[in-house]
Amino acid sequence: MPKMKTNSGAKKRFQVTGSGKLKRKHAFKSHILTKKGTKQKRNLTHSGLVHPADEHNVKLLLSMK
Numbered sequence: 389m390p391k392m393k394t395n396s397g398a399k400k401r402f403q404v405t406g407s408g409k410l411k412r413k414h415a416f417k418s419h420i421l422t423k424k425g426t427k428q429k430r431n432l433t434h435s436g437l438v439h440p441a442d443e444h445n446v447k448l449l450l451s452m453k
Contacts, residue, residue, distance in 0.1 A: 391451075398449035402438065410438040410446055 403411040414432040421429060438446050447453045 394451045395449040398446060402446055402450060404450075404452075410443060411435050412438050 401412065405411055413435055416424070417429065417432040444453070
C-alpha cells in the first residue's frame, strides 16, 4: 500500500507541540481589520490549541494516524 500524503493546506496551518498537541492560529486576523477593536485584534494574535473534538480529523490530514 502506498504512503499517505500529507494534506498541503493542513501542514501550513497546524504545528505539533512537544507534548503532541496541535497548535493553530486564530481566524479573522488577515484583512478588514479597521472595524475590529484593538483588544479583539490583540487577542487574535495569540495562538491556540486545536479542540479535542477536532484533533482526530486534523491528525488524519497530517498523516499522524
